[in-house]
Amino acid sequence: MDNKEVTIHDIASILGIDSSTVSRALNDSSRVAKKTKDKILEKSIELGYQRNHLASNLRKSKTFTLGVIVPRISRQFFSNAIAGIEETAFKAGYTVVICQSLESFEREESIINSLLANRVDGVLISISMETKNYEHLAGLKQRNIPYVFFDRHCKIPENSNVVIDDFKAAYKAVEHLIDNNCKEIAHFSGPQNLEIYKNRFKGYKAALEKYNIPFREELVISSSLMENNGKENVIKMLTLPYKVDGLFCANDVVAIGAMKYLKEINIKIPEDFAIVGFSNESISSVIEPGLTTVNQSGLKIGNVAANLLIDKISNESKRKNHETIIVKTNLIERKSSLRKSDIKS
Amino acid sequence: MDNKEVTIHDIASILGIDSSTVSRALNDSSRVAKKTKDKILEKSIELGYQRNHLASNLRKSKTFTLGVIVPRISRQFFSNAIAGIEETAFKAGYTVVICQSLESFEREESIINSLLANRVDGVLISISMETKNYEHLAGLKQRNIPYVFFDRHCKIPENSNVVIDDFKAAYKAVEHLIDNNCKEIAHFSGPQNLEIYKNRFKGYKAALEKYNIPFREELVISSSLMENNGKENVIKMLTLPYKVDGLFCANDVVAIGAMKYLKEINIKIPEDFAIVGFSNESISSVIEPGLTTVNQSGLKIGNVAANLLIDKISNESKRKNHETIIVKTNLIERKSSLRKSDIKS
DNA sequence: TATTAAAATACAATCGATTGTATTTTAATA
DNA sequence: TATTAAAATACAATCGATTGTATTTTAATA
Numbered sequence: 247m248d249n250k251e252v253t254i255h256d257i258a259s260i261l262g263i264d265s266s267t268v269s270r271a272l273n274d275s276s277r278v279a280k281k282t283k284d285k286i287l288e289k290s291i292e293l294g295y296q297r298n299h300l301a302s303n304l305r306k307s308k309t310f311t312l313g314v315i316v317p318r319i320s321r322q323f324f325s326n327a328i329a330g331i332e333e334t335a336f337k338a339g340y341t342v343v344i345c346q347s348l349e350s351f352e353r354e355e356s357i358i359n360s361l362l363a364n365r366v367d368g369v370l371i372s373i374s375m376e377t378k379n380y381e382h383l384a385g386l387k388q389r390n391i392p393y394v395f396f397d398r399h400c401k402i403p404e405n406s407n408v409v410i411d412d413f414k415a416a417y418k419a420v421e422h423l424i425d426n427n428c429k430e431i432a433h434f435s436g437p438q439n440l441e442i443y444k445n446r447f448k449g450y451k452a453a454l455e456k457y458n459i460p461f462r463e464e465l466v467i468s469s470s471l472m473e474n475n476g477k478e479n480v481i482k483m484l485t486l487p488y489k490v491d492g493l494f495c496a497n498d499v500v501a502i503g504a505m506k507y508l509k510e511i512n513i514k515i516p517e518d519f520a521i522v523g524f525s526n527e528s529i530s531s532v533i534e535p536g537l538t539t540v541n542q543s544g545l546k547i548g549n550v551a552a553n554l555l556i557d558k559i560s561n562e563s564k565r566k567n568h569e570t571i572i573v574k575t576n577l578i579e580r581k582s583s584l585r586k587s588d589i590k591s
Numbered sequence: 592m593d594n595k596e597v598t599i600h601d602i603a604s605i606l607g608i609d610s611s612t613v614s615r616a617l618n619d620s621s622r623v624a625k626k627t628k629d630k631i632l633e634k635s636i637e638l639g640y641q642r643n644h645l646a647s648n649l650r651k652s653k654t655f656t657l658g659v660i661v662p663r664i665s666r667q668f669f670s671n672a673i674a675g676i677e678e679t680a681f682k683a684g685y686t687v688v689i690c691q692s693l694e695s696f697e698r699e700e701s702i703i704n705s706l707l708a709n710r711v712d713g714v715l716i717s718i719s720m721e722t723k724n725y726e727h728l729a730g731l732k733q734r735n736i737p738y739v740f741f742d743r744h745c746k747i748p749e750n751s752n753v754v755i756d757d758f759k760a761a762y763k764a765v766e767h768l769i770d771n772n773c774k775e776i777a778h779f780s781g782p783q784n785l786e787i788y789k790n791r792f793k794g795y796k797a798a799l800e801k802y803n804i805p806f807r808e809e810l811v812i813s814s815s816l817m818e819n820n821g822k823e824n825v826i827k828m829l830t831l832p833y834k835v836d837g838l839f840c841a842n843d844v845v846a847i848g849a850m851k852y853l854k855e856i857n858i859k860i861p862e863d864f865a866i867v868g869f870s871n872e873s874i875s876s877v878i879e880p881g882l883t884t885v886n887q888s889g890l891k892i893g894n895v896a897a898n899l900l901i902d903k904i905s906n907e908s909k910r911k912n913h914e915t916i917i918v919k920t921n922l923i924e925r926k927s928s929l930r931k932s933d934i935k936s
Numbered sequence: 937t938a939t940t941a942a943a944a945t946a947c948a949a950t951c952g953a954t955t956g957t958a959t960t961t962t963a964a965t966a
Numbered sequence: 967t968a969t970t971a972a973a974a975t976a977c978a979a980t981c982g983a984t985t986g987t988a989t990t991t992t993a994a995t996a
Contacts, residue, residue: 251652251734251952253951253952253953254953254954255953263975263976264975264976264977265952265953265954265976266953266954266955266975266977266978267974267976268953269953269954269955270954270955270975272953273954276973277973277974277975278974278975279973279974279975282975294733296704296707296708297952297953298708298710298951298953299708299709299710299953300645300648300649300654300709300710300951300952301649301951301952301953301954301981302952302953302954303645303953303981304643304645304649304951304952304953304954304980304981304982304983305952305954305955306953306954307596307981309645311688318674319670319673319677320667320670320671320673320674320889320890322665322667324670325664325667325669325673328664328665328670328689329663329664329665332664332689332690332691333693336690341688341690341705341709342688342689342690343656343686343687343688344673344677344687344688344689345681345686345687346674346677346678348678359641360686362641363641363642363643363644364644364645364686365643365644365645388639389596389641502877506877528873529873529874529877532847532851532874532877532878533877533878533879534878534879544665545665598981598982598983599983599984600982608945608946609946609947610946610982610983610984611945611946611947611948611985612944612946613983614982614983614984614985615945615984615985617983618983621943622943622944622945623944623945624944624945627944642983643982644983645981645982645983646951646981646982646983646984647984648951648983649951649952649953649981649982649983650951650982650983650984650985651951
């Protein structure tokens with residue numbers, strides 16, 4: 247095979263001009279005469295020339311590449327977020343490298359090193375469930391590579407985040423349950439080292455307080471929020487000496503798991519037991535009864551996060567270097583929680 | 592900020608040795624004395640040195656990067672496949688660049704150019720619904736960059752594919768419907784320029800033939816297989832002068848759309864109408880009744896495809912340059928199609 | 937100790953594009 | 967036509983790492 251790449255030097259020597267002129271022509275510089283440009287462009291097409299970004303990037307020390315770290319690509323929320331990131335990045339001429347931590351801190355660390363070695367221009371990250379310290383981010387800071395947290399952010403000073411208002415969304419969700427005559431509300435929570443789950447829990451607690459419903463420690467059951475946790479949690483919950491009639495889940499998956507099991511043991515939803523989930527994954531509209539849930543658009547969050555990051559990359563100094571953007575959520579009321587037909591009191 | 596990168600030259604000059612020795616030491620070459628290696632390694636850690644892959648890649652003309660092109664990242668099957676690809680690639684030390692064509696040929700073309708410019712070592716591609724000619728792949732071939740189709744492959748000679756046996760899977764699915772006393776079976780198909788949908792259609796037709804059920808052109812309704820197409824297709828179907836009692840859908844999403852509407856108009860599933868989908872997306876196990884569907888593991892397909900590609904990259908010549916791997920599928924029987932309790936006759 | 941082979945290290949070119957500076961060409965004006 | 971400014975192009979260094987070859991150092995042997 248003629249594996250040899252066509253370079254600007256090939257074009258230059260064929261046309262008998264200097265490679266710097268070819269480079270400038272291909273970058274449409276004003277320093278090259280129109281006539282020469284045309285000649286160069288024509289020849290470059292003829293030879294099938296394609297700029298070598300490696301060389302170009304090396305020289306310019308800019309890669310037009312964004313690194314993205316998510317816990318798990320296949321989780322619907324994240325795949326939506328990635329889609330949003332790719333969409334926005336593509337428009338801005340950026341390429342996207344995707345890595346999944348698989349909820350492992352060690353892997354997250356090694357991914358960051360790999361992204362550093364590849365000299366990405368910026369990083370979007372949603373941290374793993376295992377991540378409890380943030381020293382592995384030091385390399386990014388040191389090298390002055392901007393990064394933006396999305397969804398699973400963490401509480402360290404001077405960083406940028408694209409998040410939702412978990413506290414408020416949770417508060418509203420629980421308020422909705424209370425509004426639907428729930429008197430004893432449980433909460434299936436996630437790992438408490440993650441701010442999002444901490445805040446959802448806080449919102450839950452705040453709503454109970456506001457409406458003078460006693461808060462019970464035992465009704466808050468933490469897990470890693472997989473479908474099987476839903477069943478396990480329900481079983482645990484049913485052993486407790488409370489007549490639980492409402493449940494706020496920190497995500498949809500665990501809620502679906504819970505619903506499936508509750509239906510199995512013939513507990514009526516929502517009559518006996520009202521449920522609200524979180525995320526509005528596609529399963530939530532498919533299950534019966536439909537799952538009331540907090541709608542958070544992964545796509546939107548991805549768009550906004552990518553935009554913010556690209557902004558930080560382009561205006562390194564102009565912009566203040568930390569900022570938190572809150573993407574709106576709304577509660578989608580489906581049947582799983584509607585125990586009264588009248589409007590809100 | 593001290594934005595200056597630490598290079599092998601910094602290490603070299605500090606230690607008073609040549610940068611080539613530093614380079615060799617960091618690559619653990621046998622040409623460097625153990626003592627020197629230790630000294631270099633220590634210093635490199637002290638200075639926070641991190642190899643610049645751009646420079647290294649440029650020199651070696653190898654990037655350890657795989658390009659992945661999918662129609663839509665957020666489609667469950669594809670996000671699973673991407674997860675599988677990332678997993679396998681990560682293990683082998685490769686990085687993954689993800690791009691989505693959004694079903695647009697033009698975008699697919701531009702993505703390929705961008706991947707070429709970034710000198711990826713190989714490409715995994717699942718073509719868009721719009722892709723009807725394959726000239727945009729010529730650049731890959733010309734530059735001798737290996738590529739592997741997965742899922743949505745195309746019928747061109749001498750290429751490598753990781754696919755499922757769509758014909759067989761569809762055949763079995765329809766056979767299953769027939770086995771469940773369906774006499775008049777419709778098929779919601781996808782764009783016929785895609786081999787997968789063509790083959791699913793062929794499998795459908797072959798099963799009908801085999802069991803002497805008349806094939807009716809009008810009962811094959813093609814669409815882009817979105818959820819709303821499910822409803823639209825059902826409406827179209829119901830205007831036809833046939834008492835349709837079975838439906839084989841080319842994917843789960845359109846099947847769910849159909850089911851939702853059928854339930855809305857009080858057609859009983861599976862009693863009046865048996866349905867089989869394709870892909871085993873999570874919604875299929877959540878809807879009621881559960882959707883019988885062909886289980887195809889995106890994760891597995893991703894794993895296998897990445898493996899095959901990396902193999903092609905590493906053993907350019909040793910291996911024959913085209914090969915098709917078929918990943919197994921199985922029919923998951925759920926309630927949407929079970930109209931008899933006895934075992935298969 | 938002198939000789940020689942092997943081990944370790946240095947030198948220098950290279951990957952392909954970019955960019956500041958120097959030189960040449962062209963066009964404008966006296 | 968001579969002068970000068972502007973436009974166009976060439977020269978040369980550079981981004982950071984790698985690698986074939988040359989040289990130096992070390993160790994082994996006579």
